[in-house]
Amino acid sequence: MYNRLASYYDDLVQDDEATQAWVSWIESYTAPGPFLELACGSGEITRRLAQDGFDVTALDLSPEMISRAAQKCSNVRFLCQDMTRLENLPTYPAIGCFCDSFNYLIEPEEVQAFFHQVHDHLKTDGLFLFDTHALDRLTEFQNEWNETGRFTDGTDYQWSIESEDDWIYQDFAFYLPDGQTMQEHHLQRVYQPEDLSEWAAPWFDLVDVRTDFDQKGIVPGEKYFYVLRRKNI
Known part of the structure; x- marks a missing residue:
């Protein structure tokens, strides 16, 4: 992680x-x-x-x-x-x-x-x-939130957050200048x-x-x- x-x-x-x-x-x-x-x-x-x-x-x-x-x-x-x-x-x-x-x-x-x-x-x-x-974060992210951008090294990224029930899902995708793609997926629970x-x-x-x-x-x-x-x- x-x-x-x-x-x-x-x-x-x-x-x-x-x-x-x-x-x-x-x-x-x-x-x-x-x-x-x-x-x-x-x-x-x-x-x-x-x-x-x-x-x-x-x-x-x-x-x-x-x-x-x-x-x-x-x-x-x-x-x-x-x-x-x-x-x-x-x-x-x-x-x-x-x-x-x-x-x-x-x-x-x-x-x-x-x-x-x-x-x-x-x-x-x-x-x-x-x-x-x-708890309000669960309501906030019921509709998927997305951010895209580019880092100074030329890597493009997409960051998305979405909630379902008690869960928050975060996904990261990094598109490197050499053509590689890196991804991470994160799971959190709201109590x-x-x-x-x-x-x-x-x-x-x-x-x-x-x-x-x-x-x-x-x-x-x-x-x-x-x-x-x-x-x-």
């Missing part, structure tokens, strides 16, 4: 203002110190946190994403690792999972096991910060907020939930932002 896309990822999605909003949200709940970032992607949030004094360990399943992220951050420990397999890692005062990476957990059992894993890798009263697609609350409850207390950073609670929008505190059980 994201292997072919890695070389073009920043060109497609980089948004400095949005990245700073994520970092400001994170820093409103946790001070610089050890921090574990799950599914770090190309390392934009990672880089900002490291610049602000966080001691970041960042992992991603894609070797190509890790390679790109490592080029941006010399003072971060990077791991090519599944975010659902944390057994080899220590505990942290805070863990984060950003940019709708949570929605790649496509079965309720995966979500519940993930909450358990994160709980077990947080220190006493540690915080778990993450975001998910809002009801009340289900997430139920599945997190054995391991966490809810500190805060917002919509699109600045709206309190679950209201119409694009993303929900959760802050959970580890239960000391």
Whole structure:
């Protein structure tokens, strides 16, 4: 996942203002110190946190994403690792999972096991910060969304997003100047907020939930932002 896309990822999605909003949200709940970032992607949030004094360990399943992220951050420990397999890692005062990476957990059992894993890798009263697609995204993409363009190396691309029931399908096609075509297909699942609350409850207390950073609670929008505190059980 994201292997072919890695070389073009920043060109497609980089948004400095949005990245700073994520970092400001994170820093409103946790001070610089050890921090574990799950599914770090190309390392934009990672880089900002490291610049602000966080001691970041960042992992991603894609070797190509890790390679790109490592080029941006010399003072971060990077791991090519599944975010659902944390057994080899220590505990942290805070863990984060950003940019709708949570929605790649496509079965309720995966979500519940993930909450358990994160709980077990947080220190006493540690915080778990993450975001998910809002329910409104399912309505937004009922009619297929498409974007086409060309990168500076002459590669043309098409990016499409479509939803069905609880699912969001993303398809990427890259048409290289030498005639090759590369494709990636991504599947995400959008969960009801009340289900997430139920599945997190054995391991966490809810500190805060917002919509699109600045709206309190679950209201119409694009993303929900959760802050959970580890239960000391």
